[in-house]
Every structure is written in C-alpha cells, then in structure tokens.
Amino acid sequence: MKITIVCQYFYPEEFKVNDLAEEWVKRGHEVTVLTGKPNYPKGKILSGYKFWGIQEENYKGARVIRIPLIPRGKGGGLRLMMNYFSYVFFASLYVLTHRIETDRIFCFETSPVFQMYPALLLKKRTEASASIWIQDLWPESVAAASNLKNGFIMNLLSKLVKGIYRRTDILFVQSPAFYESVLDKGNFNDKLVYVPNWAEDVFMKKSCSSKKYEHLMPNGFKVMFAGNIGAAQDFASIIQAAALTRHIPEIKWVIVGDGRMKADVEQKVKSLKLNETFLFLGRFPVEEMPDFFALADTMLVSLKEEYIFSLTIPSKVQAYMASGKPIVTMLSGIGNKILKEADCGLTAESGDFKTLAENVIAMYRKTEEERLQLGMNGQTYYKVHFQKKVCIDKLDQIMKI
Secondary structure (H helix, E strand, O other): OEEEEEOOOOOOOOOHHHHHHHHHHHOOOEEEEEEEOOOOOOOOOOOOOOOOOOEEEEEOOEEEEEEOOOOOOOOOHHHHHHHHHHHHHHHHHHHHHOOOOOOEEEEEEOOOHHHHHHHHHHHHHHOOEEEEEEOOOOOHHHHHHHOOOOHHHHHHHHHHHHHHHHHOOEEEEOOHHHHHHHHHOOOOHHHEEEOOOOOOOHHHHOOOOOOOOHHHOOOOEEEEEEOOOOHHHOHHHHHHHHHHHOOOOOEEEEEEOOOOOHHHHHHHHHHOOOOOOEEEEEOOOHHHHHHHHOOOOEEEEEOOOOHHHHOOOOHHHHHHHHOOOOEEEEOOOHHHHHHHHHOOEEOOOOOOHHHHHHHHHHHHHOOHHHHHHHHHHHHHHHHHHOOHHHHHHHHHHHHOO
C-alpha cells in the first residue's frame, strides 16, 4: 500500500513519526514523507540542507521530500508563525504542482494543526483516505504558549480547526483527555480514536547496567531530568525543590538536555549557590539516553500549570517507563493519573515544588529493591499500553492498512 505522511518535522528532528515511517516500510508499504527542511530545535536549517529548492532523500526505505520553509529561529511569536505557514504554503504548492500516488494520507500533527491543509489538498486530488494524529490541541496550545486572550482570534482558530476535523476521515489523539476538546468542535465520535505515543526502541533494548557515561556523573543519589529546558518544564519550581533538598548532600539533580531557557536556569542555579546540587550535562542524541537513564536513581518529569498540559501525556513518561526507572513528577491531570495507575513513582501537582522535594527525599530513603519494583511496575504498564507494536497495530487496524 502507498502511504503519504505529511508532517512539518522529520528525521534528523526527533519525533515519533520517524519510527512510524520506518515501521511502515518494514511492513511492506511504499512510504513517502512530505516534510520541511530540518531546523528544530536549533532554529537554523541544519548543515547539508539549503533554504531554497526541493531536496529528496531516503530514510530507511522511505522517500523523503523536503520543501522550503522559514526556520523557526528562537521561537518568537512572529517568526514561529512564519515558520508554520511557510511549511503549509510550500507543501500545498508541492501537492498542487506534483503528482503523488497514494492510498492513505497520514498527518502527524504537532503544532500547527494547519499542516493538515496540504494533506487535505492531497486527499481532494487523490480521493485517498486522510487521517490526523493530534499531538497538540488547537487553539488551546496557542493560548497556552502565547497567553493569547483575544476572543475573536480564538473563535476564528476554533472554526478553522473544526473545518479541518470535519474534512478528515480519522482523528487519532495521543491522550484520552483530548476527547473533550475535539468533541467540543463537533460530533466526531464515530471517527475519534485514542492511540498513545511510544518510546523509541532503544529504551527497551539497551541494558540498564551501562556505565558509558559514569565519568560525567556526580556521586550520590541522582534525580535525572532528560529533555528540553524550556518555559513549559517549569524549571523555576524544579530549582526551588532542589534548594529544599540540599541539606541532604547525597541528592543531586542532573539535567541532560538543552533549550532556550538553559542560560536563565544556569544563572538561577548559580545565584542560589546550588552548583554542587544541580548539574547540567548538555544535549545528547536520543540513542544515548538509555545509557544516562541507567545511571539515574529516579527520573523527573515536570510541566507548568496550564490547562492544556493537564490533558497531555508527556513523552518522557513513556521513555522513563520503558527504561524501567522509578519516576517523580510535578504534573497535573492525565500524566499523574497514568503514573498512579502504573504504581511506578511518586506524584506532585504542577508547581508544587514542596511536595516534589518531599517525594525526592522519600525516593532517596527507599531501598534499592523498592525503587527497582517501582521501575518494573512502570515497564510492565508500558508493555501493555504503550509499546510501539501495540500502538502501530492499532493505527493500521483503524486505517485499514
């Protein structure tokens, strides 16, 4: 079967759609990916790619068509909108001016939802079934990211999103908490399906006894955060929690990642004289993450208090579970609900740095066997609910691939 994936982001940018393209090729399908020039998260088009022109390449058997777009820069409002709409424009132009033979169309929808427009245009030209996997809710994500309060603009965005959902054949959502938002925009019950994200294969395959990066690690009990250092992750509260644990010198907070807030976070750590407690190791490829996880005693996932974030299952949850590590959270909503169901860690609400600090100390005081059991609980839950094969099998079944 011929499958066309429409997505603004693709390898070497690290998104689940990379796994999906690879797996569909392995299952014998002819896969085409219509995507942009890679520029996330640095904000600049990566070396080896140029702004103008269409570039084609092969990714593990999938044909990848890269169209021009304006890079996202530092992620500011106007520049980000230009980034979003340049992809929609050039992808739509490509669909109009090139023949793409396809049986199924699949849009991996991180922001913006409007990247579904070229997919719908391709649907009109080919009469192929079109599906969208909703990773970000619109317009809620816009409101959360920009503090946009303008009622006229929000209503306009809601109408545009409603039109996209109405014209799409299948609406997949990455969280069951997304149902209410989608159904507020229309009676889409008959085409709304929950399919969660999964963790990369490396988290299940790699040994948990790796010592590859042991030389970078501090001695003591390591609380590890892995991922983006941004506003959404609420590092202000994480730092406050770390300050409340510094009376136990063995507790170390280890950050593996990068992001536009890193310099601010480093400065705050320095001003509070937490340099011996709070350590930054930098950004590493996702393939290396299990080697870091293996050296952690507990993993941390945090999101600030926002309605939209309470509906989202952070991708870290699946990765941490797959790795068999106990988890401490500072979340609200569906993320904490899953952690409690899995019995794989200790939870605090978003912004509740005092409870986070108490939970870190409680995890520190648990025996190694108790922490191991929590990690095993999470891994068992992951295999049943979040394993890649389980999720992709469900996509295939619903899409009749």
